[in-house]
Amino acid sequence: xxxxxxxxxxxxxxxxxxxxxxxxxxxxxxxxxxxx
Amino acid sequence: xxxxxxxxxxxxxxxxxxxxxxxxxxxxxxxxxxxxxxxxxxxxxxxxxxxxxxxxxxxxxxxxxxxxxxxxxxxxxxxxxxxxxxxxxxxxxxxxxxxxxxxxxxxxxxxxxxxxxxxxxxxxxxxxxxxxxxxxxxxxxxxxxxxxxxxxxxxxxxxxxxxxxxxxxxxxxxxxxxxxxxxxxxxxxxxxxxxxxxxxxxxxxxxxxxxxxxxxxxxxxxxxxxxxxxxxxxxxxxxxxxxxxxxxxxxxxxxxxxxxxxxxxxxxxxxxxxxxxxxxxxxxxxxxxxxxxxxxxxxxxxxxxxxx
Numbered sequence: 001x002x003x004x005x006x007x008x009x010x011x012x013x014x015x016x017x018x019x020x021x022x023x024x025x026x027x028x029x030x031x032x033x034x035x036x
Numbered sequence: 037x038x039x040x041x042x043x044x045x046x047x048x049x050x051x052x053x054x055x056x057x058x059x060x061x062x063x064x065x066x067x068x069x070x071x072x073x074x075x076x077x078x079x080x081x082x083x084x085x086x087x088x089x090x091x092x093x094x095x096x097x098x099x100x101x102x103x104x105x106x107x108x109x110x111x112x113x114x115x116x117x118x119x120x121x122x123x124x125x126x127x128x129x130x131x132x133x134x135x136x137x138x139x140x141x142x143x144x145x146x147x148x149x150x151x152x153x154x155x156x157x158x159x160x161x162x163x164x165x166x167x168x169x170x171x172x173x174x175x176x177x178x179x180x181x182x183x184x185x186x187x188x189x190x191x192x193x194x195x196x197x198x199x200x201x202x203x204x205x206x207x208x209x210x211x212x213x214x215x216x217x218x219x220x221x222x223x224x225x226x227x228x229x230x231x232x233x234x235x236x237x238x239x240x241x242x243x244x245x246x247x248x249x250x251x252x253x254x255x256x257x258x259x260x261x262x263x264x265x266x267x268x269x270x271x272x273x274x275x276x277x278x279x280x281x282x283x284x285x286x287x288x289x290x291x292x293x294x295x296x297x298x299x300x301x302x303x304x305x306x307x308x309x310x311x312x313x314x315x316x317x318x319x320x321x322x323x324x325x326x327x328x329x330x331x332x333x334x335x336x337x338x339x340x341x342x343x344x
Contacts, residue, residue: 003050010053018145021090025153028084 060100075199189222
């Protein structure tokens with residue numbers, strides 16, 4: 001059970017990090033396209 | 037990912053996070069990250085740091101995914117070889133189907149993110165790299181020809197070009213030269229390893245050069261490739277991407293590489309293969325030093341040589 005919980009946490013963290021990356025990259029893209 | 041247990045172990049255990057990390061071949065991945073970073077740093081022009089990070093992350097994940105798919109498709113022969121028998125699939129820690137799902141998911145995700153946030157050329161090159169490693173090398177060439185690692189080496193050679201394309205959006209002679217260097221480096225590197233692992237490969241039925249053509253021919257081929265590689269390694273100084281530090285590293289360690297290739301050619305201890313072990317170590321040092329020099333020079337603002 002402990003190993004499975006660890007696996008779920010790792011998967012959650014990876015997906016969370018991907019979501020943050022998407023958010024930050026969206027800001028960068030918007031910033032560049034709007035000519036700031 | 038379901039809870040998978042082994043069918044081949046006396047004491048079944050649950051798949052751990054570490055098993056999935058092992059599927060990504062972290063050591064291979066670290067070299068790919070390194071050469072990809074060199075491509076990003078050496079390329080002319082500016083790139084937003086977050087975009088550079090995203091590009092490098094995609095290169096790393098794609099490399100890991102390729103390694104994972106390689107382990108999945110080769111699990112039948114991996115269990116026959118000493119070097120690979122302890123990998124997660126042969127050990128029964130991860131089911132082959134889970135590894136396939138994991139690998140293909142990461143492959144698609146890395147290419148998609150590269151296309152969305154970096155550019156389509158970099159994404160296309162990344163997709164080609166995965167395709168070449170998994171389909172052309174693993175599924176087609178590896179079990180059919182002793183030229184497997186020569187041709188398949190192209191996939192491992194492409195990361196600097198992907199890094200470069202992430203910055204510039206196009207390709208030129210300079211990144212292709214970096215690709216050529218890794219391409220020529222791959223055969224002596226892997227054939228050195230195969231000299232002392234030839235029995236392993238023979239047992240698994242993998243037609244590596246020492247198994248098919250014998251060790252003397254392999255030693256000769258190692259020397260030939262090294263003779264081409266060493267001058268090629270110096271060539272970035274003629275394309276304005278290598279400076280004095282790069283010249284010193286590529287010429288100095290290049291000559292050392294050649295020295296060990298000659299020693300391997302003349303080696304008579306077929307049991308321990310000491311020269312091949314040394315050559316393998318020097319080849320890793322050579323690759324690390326060349327790309328480290330490119331990165332250090334660019335980050336420190338050192339001028340490239342203008343030898344033309």
